[in-house]
Amino acid sequence: MTHGAWHNLLAELFFGKDLTEPNVGEKLEFIEQLLITGTLFLGVLIVSAFAYYLTRRVLLRFVTKLVKVSKNDWDDEVLGSRVFRWFSMLVPVIIVWQTSPLIFGATYMKGVGMIGDVIASVSEVSLVLMVVMLINSCLNIADRIYQRYDVSKELPIKSFFQVIKIVLILVAIIFVIATLVGKSPLLIFSGLGAMTAVLMLIFKDSILGLMAGIQLSANRMVARGDWIEMPKFGADGEVLEVALTTVKVRNWDKTITTIPTYSLISDSFKNWRGMSNSNVRRVKRSLTLDISSIKFLDDEGIEKMKKVSLLKKHIENKLAEITLWNNERNVDEDDLINARALTNIGTYRAYITEYLRNHPKVSQDETLLVRQLQAGEHGLPIEIYVFSTDNRWANYEAIQSDIFDHLYAVLPEFGLRVFQSPTGADFSQLKNPIK
Numbered sequence: 550m551t552h553g554a555w556h557n558l559l560a561e562l563f564f565g566k567d568l569t570e571p572n573v574g575e576k577l578e579f580i581e582q583l584l585i586t587g588t589l590f591l592g593v594l595i596v597s598a599f600a601y602y603l604t605r606r607v608l609l610r611f612v613t614k615l616v617k618v619s620k621n622d623w624d625d626e627v628l629g630s631r632v633f634r635w636f637s638m639l640v641p642v643i644i645v646w647q648t649s650p651l652i653f654g655a656t657y658m659k660g661v662g663m664i665g666d667v668i669a670s671v672s673e674v675s676l677v678l679m680v681v682m683l684i685n686s687c688l689n690i691a692d693r694i695y696q697r698y699d700v701s702k703e704l705p706i707k708s709f710f711q712v713i714k715i716v717l718i719l720v721a722i723i724f725v726i727a728t729l730v731g732k733s734p735l736l737i738f739s740g741l742g743a744m745t746a747v748l749m750l751i752f753k754d755s756i757l758g759l760m761a762g763i764q765l766s767a768n769r770m771v772a773r774g775d776w777i778e779m780p781k782f783g784a785d786g787e788v789l790e791v792a793l794t795t796v797k798v799r800n801w802d803k804t805i806t807t808i809p810t811y812s813l814i815s816d817s818f819k820n821w822r823g824m825s826n827s828n829v830r831r832v833k834r835s836l837t838l839d840i841s842s843i844k845f846l847d848d849e850g851i852e853k854m855k856k857v858s859l860l861k862k863h864i865e866n867k868l869a870e871i872t873l874w875n876n877e878r879n880v881d882e883d884d885l886i887n888a889r890a891l892t893n894i895g896t897y898r899a900y901i902t903e904y905l906r907n908h909p910k911v912s913q914d915e916t917l918l919v920r921q922l923q924a925g926e927h928g929l930p931i932e933i934y935v936f937s938t939d940n941r942w943a944n945y946e947a948i949q950s951d952i953f954d955h956l957y958a959v960l961p962e963f964g965l966r967v968f969q970s971p972t973g974a975d976f977s978q979l980k981n982p983i984k
Contacts (some may be wrong), residue, residue: 558982591651601638605633612627630686631686635679635686637684640681642675675730677721678725688714705773708758708810709759720860721939754809779812780808795809796808827940829938830940836953837931843893843894851864851891854891859904860900863899863903864896869923897963909938909954910951911937912935
């Protein structure tokens with residue numbers, strides 16, 4: 550078809566046979582330019598769609614084969630991410646961005662050129678967004694891979710990734726604005742200096758969180774998996790996440806508490822990591838004895854204690870020491886005021902010590918102490934200070950309970966009683982109650 554015939558065909562389609570309308574030639578030329586550029590742009594869109602399909606299909610199949618052959622498990626995070634989707638979408642956007650100036654820039658018609666400018670701006674904005682999403686996906690992959698290693702519990706870096714994402718979004722916003730207004734991004738960057746105070750106010754929590762995250766990581770104060778206590782915020786549980794602005798704690802009752810990251814620097818908290826890493830856990834508990842049940846051991850009581858395997862050696866050594874002391878001072882053993890003698894409470898403390906030293910669940914490498922505390926209106930406390938060899942909560946409580954079950958049960962064998970405040974049943978047994 551010749552140019553003249555094509556020109557007449559367009560005239561009949563859009564204007565009929567009335568060619569006397571003003572500016573018919575210019576309108577026909579505009580329509581002709583619009584059809585040509587539109588056809589070319591449609592071809593570009595088809596090529597872009599094919600490029601997207603081909604890139605995603607080929608790339609995904611290639612990476613899937615590599616993942617199946619690889620012996621590593623971290624590359625599964627790459628396969629399960631959206632990074633291939635964003636990369637595949639990046640290819641058609643680049644094609645449209647690069648070809649639109651060639652297609653629409655060749656025309657001298659103002660209307661068609663404006664359409665080209667809009668398409669170029671949209672494709673450039675889309676390119677910026679695709680790049681941001683691609684980098685964001687790569688950061689998420691890096692974070693998930695890092696979480697697979699034990700070092701992530703000691704050195705959390707999620708807050709640093711979040712800072713990078715914030716900076717990336719800010720830069721992307723500046724580039725988008727610069728594209729829409731047709732100015733250089735450098736002009737907008739230079740204008741940010743005057744907005745420093747406003748930005749500091751807006752991102753105050755993020756800046757404080759970043760500084761706190763650096764200090765927490767550098768000093769290894771808290772990490773994922775630690776058990777912390779912070780009564781101010783009602784936190785008592787395992788740290789799930791150390792992020793830029795908040796720290797998530799799963800409490801012992803399965804509730805979730807969020808703590809501002811900076812508060813872990815400005816306020817005090819208790820971290821149980823030392824106990825967890827030591828594989829032992831402290832038992833510090835006392836039983837209170839009735840002071841009126843404390844007495845000297847008579848010969849019958851001494852003979853009874855000698856039959857206790859854990860006390861036999863102690864009794865023999867103690868009797869020899871007491872006899873030597875009394876003989877050196879010419880003190881009669883029956884003179885209980887001036888002479889030394891065995892007491893039921895001292896023998897009981899010796900028994901507790903030997904019992905704990907022979908207990909399979911009590912650490913012999915840590916402090917092992919049985920001592921008297923200050924007596925008070927509730928009797929005489931005997932405190933047990935040892936460390937169990939199992940620091941798991943349920944097992945630790947079972948070990949602690951078993952120890953005190955036994956210590957309470959053997960008390961009558963030593964002629965001792967536990968102090969207990971009188972109850973209604975005690976008062977009812979009084980024969981002559983006070984009126």
